[in-house]
Amino acid sequence: MTFEPHGRHLIGGEWKETAKRFSSQPVTGKRLEYFEADEALVDEAVKAAEAAFWDYGYTSRRTRAEFLNKIADEIEKRGSDITAIAMAETGLPEARLEGERGRTTGQLRMFARHILDGDYLDRRHDAANPEATPPSPDLKMIQRPIGPVAVFGASNFPLAFSTAGGDTASALAAGCPVVVKGHPAHPGTGEIVAEAIAAAAEKCGIHPGVFSLLQGASHEAGTMLVTHPLIKAVGFTGSLAGGKALFDLCARRDEPIPFFGELGSVNPNFLLPDALANRGSEIAKGWAGSLTMGVGQFCTNPGLMVTLAGPEADRFAEEAAEELGRVGAATMLTDGIAEAFRKGSDAVAHASGVETLVKLEADGRKAAPALYKVSAAAFIENPALAHEVFGPLGIIVVASNAQEMRAVAERLEGQLTCTLHMDHDDAEFAGSLLPVLERKAGRLLANGFSTGVAVADAMIHGGPYPATTNFGGTSVGTMAIRRFLRPVCYQNMPAALLPEDLRHTG
Template sequence: MIEETSKENIELRIQMASRAYQFLKNTTIKERAALMNAVADQIEALGEELTQIAHVETSLPLARLVGEKARTIGQWRSYAKAVASGIYSDPRIDLAQPEKQKGDLRKYNIGIGPVVVFGASNFPFAFSTAGGDTASAIGAGCPVIVKAHPAHPQTSQMMADAITNAVKEFGWPEGIFSHITGTSYEIGAYLTQHKDIQAVAFTGSFNGGKALFDIAHHRENPIPVFAEMGSINPIFALQHLIENKAEALAKEYISSLTLGVGQFCTNPGVFISIKGQSLDRFIAAVRNEIQEIKPAKMLNNGIYESFEKHKSNTVKQPDTEIIVTTETEEGKASVTIIKTNAQSFLNNPVLSEEVFGPFGIIVICENQEELIRIAQNLKGQLTITVAATSDDVRKNAELINLLKDKCGRLLFNGMPTGVEVVYAMQHGGPFPATTDSRFTSVGPDAVKRFVRPISFQNWSDEFLPEELKNENPLQISRIVEGQVNTGSLKLETV
């Protein structure tokens, strides 16, 4: 039984977070980075009990969980390094020019205030309580209140304890991190609409993310909701590529589609190509590839039931045909692949909705014009893959140009599952994939979501934040008079 955090306790946690924000505003990027590294140490010190509990709660393989734990530790450390470098403080200095009657202006980024993070079900470590949202918000200088995902409560509590222990070791205010539990939607709504909450980070369903976005938008003081809400991540297979490697492409596709029982937000749910013998070969190879794949447990019964419901609804749509489905077993998800024509895909919105799990649709186009129309009508996606040769790309410039408008990450071959935690990663996309395509939720740039600029005019050096002082005590890169500058400014203080 999951304990429902009381409204009084939530209110107390928000007040604590508000006070902690005032404390964090006076910490330096180096100090926050040190805390983040301490959190990484705490998580690393958690033994096999963590992965064993997560395995029981989520049915994810132990090997996957060991890797995800390492990824989570790496996120805290890499984000800490990025924060300490000053890249997200983005300090800029324009010195006074009395002869031109121009004052001294200095600008940098500060945290926007208390942030609510909603844990995800499919990544109990990397996208949940101690995931990238929490790490990037704390790095930005924002206290975090986590609404734990009810699918893995013990796992969430262990990760929360790791963060709490690090905060205690530093002697920093308890309100820097709070952990709230419960299953009611009212908790999320209450947190999102509270006047002291300044941002929300969410990973999950479209309905959940959009509901939070609407609540935040209608507040007296609207706040940003950074919601990642799913994607069908289409693959556009072009002619020369599929002619040359139909069978190899089928192997890659099925491996990606069924990875983790299809429970990745970058799962390639739709495969689009022009009819012909090459596509027929691909479809035949797909049948062969999935014959040996056994049914598997999903993260929890709720996700399994949702998968079966959406799969059944999609299969029943007009002009669809099951290509292949693997053996079934009660309570476990089996792989299903269907096909449809381009006109039906364009005219029936059900066919372009995400089915979260091992389910794929092959869309057969009559010609290049239908391929273009699908690209034109496609909703925003996290990823789009172009399976192509270089010659294909040259001959499909219009298509490629259209696809750039529809996704956050555009792949040239390869498969979209597998998200690297690096600076150049963009894990976000146009609506409805996310609520704000300008930001990523993976990689150090995730910190950008939780900062805002503030400019200081004509303040003496004594009262400026460390990032803007003349001596540059943090030894970070700054833009001074429009030029990158890593040194100190030899100026007299006023």
């Protein structure tokens, strides 16, 4: 690795130091010192973003598209160094990080294409009609950027949901400058990606305040960022507790602002009778693989499997347990995440009515799979069993009949995904569940597993609370840009004063 982090913050195109420092906690290699953001630096970063907005918010779509593509180019130029430091900091394998880097640049390029197309502007025109009663004015509407956006890096995606991830890409595409609070689990990765964004801004002649990176291991910088009066929206991916605290801060501001938080999901699967009888072994193997992918550290990890009682369900549980029992302990992203997983697993194991099928031990920063079984009645009685345990943990919920399976679905809180495993003769049963599941999740799957979120125009990565704090948003897919836009109507406005994208409408 040729990249050597310096630990500074990027503010308005300059790398700056502060008085306090914190140490990184890499899986391999030496610990490095990084500067901790303070109130003065947060204020400077946000004011730089506000200054940039008066320029960047009024640039052409082509200028912004060129900037997004240049960021992707600069990330790709640093590809090997990004992979090396991300591997050291997170313990994620090379292939996973190479794929995630491709996803990150793919998102940037997708948004560049999307804004060039122009459909996202949702332009509308009602021509004046002086003969109407009463006479109607000339009305033109367009989506406009909202101003500086704060983005929080995610622990489990050091690239695709962090410094230049989907929230940053969609905000920049909308015309909004971004201030990122980097995640302390991978500060060096954040620094090198910020370097790529700064290089792209310079080469494209973009105002340097368009992007800033604040580092910090404490909660103070995040609190100061979301409560700064110049911040107009927040993008967040993380825990329910952390996200809810920031959401409440946003709501209590003198000027409340939208908080687009992705907070947690158990992503339930409903295994219907015909599929269970025909493909139970195949589904058990696939579920075990999805549960343990990336040590279960995905927001789309399929933590629940709901099925009907009987010999096939018993056999499914045995085969899933066998598959998970073959999976060894693996390194998690941080010591804190590993400890939280063990505590969460222990809490499930000691809950009333829960049977432990697999509970492998692991210490330190490692985690091993856990599998539990519970009746639908006991699951419905204990809401805590429906809470996310971040890591390779699964619960099989056994319903006595179709009505009880539907009751489980009705009991669920908001989810990112819900999945139906079904064969031909399950169609009527699936149809009875689908209206319930539509109210619970942003993405519904048939005969697959929820891990893996395609970067595509139609993707919805969101859902009702507590999956997210805004059920109408998504953090993946081109609809993500709408979070950072608001509609503005111009009445009888001279063409010369209209936004460029609206001047030739009508």
